[in-house]
Amino acid sequence: MNQCCKSKPVYRQYNGEDLCKKHFLEYFERKVKRTIGSHKLLTKKEKVLVACSGGKDSTAVLYILHKTNKNPNIKIEAFHIDEGIEKYSDKNTKNIREFCKTHKIKLHETSFRKEFGYSLCYIHTALKEKGVKAKSCTICGTLRRYLMNLYARKTKATKLVTGHNLDDEAQSITMNLFKNNTEVMRRLGPLTGIIRDKKFVPRIKPLYFCTEKEVELYSRLQKFKVSYGKCPCSVDAYRRQVGNMLDEFDKIHPGTKHCVVNSLLELLPSIRKGVKAKLNYCSNCGEPTSRDKCSVCTMISKIKPKTLNKKKK
Numbered sequence: 001m002n003q004c005c006k007s008k009p010v011y012r013q014y015n016g017e018d019l020c021k022k023h024f025l026e027y028f029e030r031k032v033k034r035t036i037g038s039h040k041l042l043t044k045k046e047k048v049l050v051a052c053s054g055g056k057d058s059t060a061v062l063y064i065l066h067k068t069n070k071n072p073n074i075k076i077e078a079f080h081i082d083e084g085i086e087k088y089s090d091k092n093t094k095n096i097r098e099f100c101k102t103h104k105i106k107l108h109e110t111s112f113r114k115e116f117g118y119s120l121c122y123i124h125t126a127l128k129e130k131g132v133k134a135k136s137c138t139i140c141g142t143l144r145r146y147l148m149n150l151y152a153r154k155t156k157a158t159k160l161v162t163g164h165n166l167d168d169e170a171q172s173i174t175m176n177l178f179k180n181n182t183e184v185m186r187r188l189g190p191l192t193g194i195i196r197d198k199k200f201v202p203r204i205k206p207l208y209f210c211t212e213k214e215v216e217l218y219s220r221l222q223k224f225k226v227s228y229g230k231c232p233c234s235v236d237a238y239r240r241q242v243g244n245m246l247d248e249f250d251k252i253h254p255g256t257k258h259c260v261v262n263s264l265l266e267l268l269p270s271i272r273k274g275v276k277a278k279l280n281y282c283s284n285c286g287e288p289t290s291r292d293k294c295s296v297c298t299m300i301s302k303i304k305p306k307t308l309n310k311k312k313k
Contacts, residue, residue, distance in 0.1 A: 048075065099224070191203075
């Protein structure tokens, strides 16, 4: 057992070295900054919009970007979406508002009800009654990605930051591998996507190499006021099932998740090479899509036709 100093250890690295609180916080922030630098996630002049759920991951990445940014040409703001999940969403919204107020960070907000007319729970139930077999997480993810890109453009952001960590990425890789979905796998990585278009704001993941345990420990040591529980709508989610499987496998074979992520990074150049992805704009709302009508308009129109405004800018 190796201890970094005489202070009480709070975390043990893979190499067996124990870190105290001070050195763990430095280690974690250094890892995030190294990810940003080595993968060129930010340039010297950016307008950054951080998508904040109010949970540990997005709050941690917002805090680190805000704390470590010494460049006056990089502006950092936050964006929050209220999904309308009773109690759970209310608590997250309250937490991120308090956090941004405390740290003097500009916060942009919207909600599913404002944008689509209904809460996530209502949309899920209504689609189910229409015979659409889609789980809450699938619906939520589709709607959230739509709004994140839309508001990133509205706020004139040059980069959209998400709080995805290494566990999240390992889950995404495994899920798409199991489903033989190479098209989606091509879009993964610290800097997502393979198409650069004026209507697509580049999405980056500064916590890409940070494990979920590291993020949670960082959040708790910093005493962030966040919810650590799982979303109540994700009980039957495929992602949670895959996540549980990877957790168990990682206990038996430590480093498995790191290997899964590093394998993707090695494969990305070859699976992206020569790919000509087709890009259209939704005939209803004008947002980027690979089809004539985007998945959000298709989904919402099954509940209430013409819910989304025609050709949003």
